[in-house]
Amino acid sequence: MVRIRLTRMGRRNRPFYRIVVVDSRKRRDGSYIDSLGFYDPLKDPAVMNVNVERAVDWILKGAQPTETARSILSKFGVMKKVHEIKSSKEKGEASEE
Template sequence: MAVRIRLTRMGRKKKPFYRIVVASNEAKRDGKFLDIVGTYDPMQDPAVVNIDAEKLQDWLGKGAKPTVTVQSLLKKVGAGQTETA
């Protein structure tokens, strides 16, 4: 089972809010997840990204791979030592 760090959509129509979650790559986008690592709110100016660095490092250490979108958010925030394969 491959584990990914990815976004799951919350909020309402035309007002998106995302959770940054750790989930199996086979799970649906808004389906079952293992842990919540942070949040992303693109509706605020500037967009707000909150990340629990300790949880993030723990999951990266266990082999979880961030998606391209999450990787770019992590670079903006400066959290996590993410490696591209």
Template sequence: MSVSLRLNRKGTKDRPYYKIVAVDSRKRRDGRYIEQIGTYDPMLEGTNYQIDLEKADKWLSVGAKPSETVNSFIRKARTAEAK
């Protein structure tokens, strides 16, 4: 089973928000996921994401592949944590 870290869309038309999840890569975008590791709300200003780096590192260590967007959130969270 190939696991990926990607966004799962929730909300309504014109008011989206996303869950950052670990999911079997063969599942559809909004299908059942294994574990939620964070959230992303594009409607907020400033820092509009939250991610649990411990959970993300756990999934990355077992071979999960992050999407480009999730990878950028992880990089931003690590640089913010280092400061």
């Protein structure tokens, strides 16, 4: 399964994270398929950046975000867009019948 999760970067005691698309069997910091953005929890307030279009595309293709990645993506409205797209497709299919 393909997951959207955080991979740790930075040095000791100064972490920042990349939000990446990765095969679930790979290691946390192993090779990844696509990078969607980053998250820096040490800044005040925490700095986050996400490519919304690519994140929506990956979720529609079946990528499952982890809990932490899901909360970050929700702050950018990714999960809401995915829900709207899926519900509009379901309505379109229902109206064709």
